[in-house]
Amino acid sequence: MTxxxxxxxxxxxxxxxxxxxxxxxRQGYDQTSAAEIARAAGVSEMTFFxxxxxxxxxxxxxxxxxxxxEGIGDQPRELPPLQRAARGIRSAWRTxxxxxxxxxxxxxRIAARTPxxxxxxxxxxxxxxxxxxxxxxxxxxxxxDARAAASAVIAALVTGLYAWxxxxxxxLGAAIERALDVVAGEA
Amino acid sequence: MTxxxxxxxxxxxxxxxxxxxxxxxRQGYDQTSAAEIARAAGVSEMTFFxxxxxxxxxxxxxxxxxxxxEGIGDQPRELPPLQRAARGIRSAWRTxxxxxxxxxxxxxRIAARTPxxxxxxxxxxxxxxxxxxxxxxxxxxxxxDARAAASAVIAALVTGLYAWxxxxxxxLGAAIERALDVVAGEA
DNA sequence: GAGATAATGTTAGCCACTAACATTCAACCG
DNA sequence: CGGTTGAATGTTAGTGGCTAACATTATCTC
Numbered sequence: 001m002t003x004x005x006x007x008x009x010x011x012x013x014x015x016x017x018x019x020x021x022x023x024x025x026r027q028g029y030d031q032t033s034a035a036e037i038a039r040a041a042g043v044s045e046m047t048f049f050x051x052x053x054x055x056x057x058x059x060x061x062x063x064x065x066x067x068x069x070e071g072i073g074d075q076p077r078e079l080p081p082l083q084r085a086a087r088g089i090r091s092a093w094r095t096x097x098x099x100x101x102x103x104x105x106x107x108x109r110i111a112a113r114t115p116x117x118x119x120x121x122x123x124x125x126x127x128x129x130x131x132x133x134x135x136x137x138x139x140x141x142x143x144x145d146a147r148a149a150a151s152a153v154i155a156a157l158v159t160g161l162y163a164w165x166x167x168x169x170x171x172l173g174a175a176i177e178r179a180l181d182v183v184a185g186e187a
Numbered sequence: 188m189t190x191x192x193x194x195x196x197x198x199x200x201x202x203x204x205x206x207x208x209x210x211x212x213r214q215g216y217d218q219t220s221a222a223e224i225a226r227a228a229g230v231s232e233m234t235f236f237x238x239x240x241x242x243x244x245x246x247x248x249x250x251x252x253x254x255x256x257e258g259i260g261d262q263p264r265e266l267p268p269l270q271r272a273a274r275g276i277r278s279a280w281r282t283x284x285x286x287x288x289x290x291x292x293x294x295x296r297i298a299a300r301t302p303x304x305x306x307x308x309x310x311x312x313x314x315x316x317x318x319x320x321x322x323x324x325x326x327x328x329x330x331x332d333a334r335a336a337a338s339a340v341i342a343a344l345v346t347g348l349y350a351w352x353x354x355x356x357x358x359l360g361a362a363i364e365r366a367l368d369v370v371a372g373e374a
Numbered sequence: 375g376a377g378a379t380a381a382t383g384t385t386a387g388c389c390a391c392t393a394a395c396a397t398t399c400a401a402c403c404g
Numbered sequence: 405c406g407g408t409t410g411a412a413t414g415t416t417a418g419t420g421g422c423t424a425a426c427a428t429t430a431t432c433t434c
Contacts, residue, residue, distance in 0.1 A: 006380065008431075033420060044383050049422060080372050119306025144350055148343040148369040155342035156335040163331055182335040183370070185267050195400075196412065220389060231414055236391060 013051050015041040020058045021106050029059070029114040056120040059107050068092050069131035073139065081141040081149035085132055086184035089153065090177065098173050108165035121158060129154050156183045200238050202228040207245045208293050216246070216301040243307040246294050255279050256318035260326065268328040268336035272319055273371035276340065277364065285360050295352035308345060316341050343370045 005013075019040040023032045034055050038048040052058045072088030079087070111117040129150045136146035160169070160179030169175040192200075206227040210219045221242050225235040239245045259275030266274070298304040316337045323333035347356070347366030356362040 003380095006431080009381065012381080034422085035420075045421095046384080046423090047382055050382080053422090055421065080369070082369060082372070115310065119310045122309045123302065123306045144346075144355065144365065145369050147350075148346040148366045151342040151346045152339035152370045155338040159331075159335045159338045163334075168331065178331065179335045182267070182269060182332050183339045185269070190411095193400085193411065199412080221391085222389080232390095233392090233415080234413055237413080240391090242390065 009051075012041070012043060012047065016043070016048060016051055017058065017103075021103075021110070024059070024110055025106070029110060029117060054120075056117060059110050059114075059117060060120055060124045062104075062107075062124070064127045066128070066131045067096070068128055069135045071095070072132065072135040077139055081136050081145045082152060083184050084139070084141075085136060085149050085153045086180045088135070089132075089157070090180050093173065093176055098171060105165050108161050112162040112165050125154050125158065153180070153183055156180065196238075199228070199230060199234065203230070203235060203238055204245065204290075208290075208297070211246070211297055212293065216297060216304060241307075243304060246297050246301075246304060247307055247311045249291075249294075249311070251314045253315070253318045254283070255315055256322045258282070259319065259322040262326075264326055268323050268332045269339060270371050271326070271328075272323060272336050272340045273367045275322070276319075276344070277367050280360065280363055285358060292352050295348050299349040299352050312341050312345065340367070340370055343367065 016037060020032075020037040023037055023040060034048045035045040037058070038045045041048075048058075052061065068089050069092070070088075071090070071092030072084055074091065075084040075088050077084075111121050132150040132153065133143075133146045136149065137143055141149070156179040157176060160175035161172075163169045164172050164175035169178065203224060207219075207224040210224055210227060221235045222232040224245070225232045228235075235245075239248065255276050256279070257275075258277070258279030259271055261278065262271040262275050264271070298308050319337040319340065320330075320333045323336060324330055328336070343366040344363060347362035348359075350356045350366075351359050351362035356365065
């Protein structure tokens with residue numbers, strides 16, 4: 001189905017990202033047009049949109065990572081959905097090395113500062129949220145409770161992301177732990 | 188500061204809303220242009236945007252209601268922020284009569300079905316969220332915890348709103364109660 | 375080196391939205 | 405009642421996000 005991209009395409013894509021984040025950091029998201037980014041990257045405007053279906057995705061697109069939902073199945077089913085989701089994510093995160101990608105931080109910082117992107121960020125977490133809902137439901141949670149718990153946990157996580165991007169919290173891991181503490185305290 | 192709108196302006200605005208929701212319900216949000224709505228309401232496209240700064244706001248604009256945050260101050264400060272927010276909102280809601288406005292339900296149903304509007308909904312809850320954060324912080328909560336708690340509670344509330352609009356839960360009050368139960372169970 | 379295929383370019387156009395300026399409407403004043 | 409004023413609306417022109425259709429250029433294979 002999904003054919004692997006050619007080296008040339010990957011180079012073009014990376015140039016668009018590099019020049020795009022650069023320009024946006026300097027002049028702001030709204031003040032930077034897709035055409036301008038394309039010009040800076042040495043391609044046509046059309047090519048920009050062939051790489052990123054929307055301008056938002058230049059900043060927010062990330063490969064879908066369902067791994068966050070994977071720890072949920074291990075949690076005891078007696079726990080309420082919110083606790084299961086929070087603890088599952090925490091344990092999934094701990095099995096992973098801190099992905100110290102500075103580019104992710106650039107992206108999140110831009111998103112945090114751009115009102116137009118905050119909504120888009122919400123949309124871009126949709127896949128992760130659905131994965132969490134699916135796991136909770138598979139383990140017996142009512143559909144409504146699963147949706148409410150998943151959306152609440154994701155919202156807190158995004159808050160943590162923003163705090164990390166702003167330098168308010170040092171490491172991504174610490175931001176996540178603290179956000180999860182707030183929605184499902186140690187109590 | 189804010190001058191009261193003239194009767195004529197109010198009539199035009201209502202006609203835009205009536206024809207707008209009507210057309211959007213029939214053909215979908217993305218398939219209905221602002222120009223089309225304006226034409227149906229018998230005004231120019233420019234007038235549409237003078238009443239609604241963005242097309243999204245035709246569906247989502249609602250007077251800012253800070254009342255939801257008002258019950259938070261009454262909660263015991265020993266409780267963690269998430270509990271304070273959830274209980275405060277619950278008690279604020281209970282002091283109010285169920286506002287059985289069918290138009291609100293139309294709007295929410297459209298928002299629930301339109302991916303482009305889900306993000307906008309998130310933005311439109313920003314005022315309420317800020318009010319909640321302000322109250323939590325005023326009562327001594329750390330800023331980060333307040334933001335995380337407020338965003339989580341709002342996210343769950345929006346989930347409840349959608350469920351009510353879809354008919355999955357009968358009354359708005361029940362939807363809110365249940366959403367709050369999920370994020371801050373009786374435990 | 376010829377062909378096939380992916381990647382890009384060009385052009386034209388729709389829609390959301392804005393700025394600038396002209397026009398109509400409604401209330402108020404004499 | 406006519407005239408004046410300010411709000412509401414209309415008109416026109418333009419920008420930026422985004423798409424469709426078709427032409428062109430790279431790159432890879434044989």
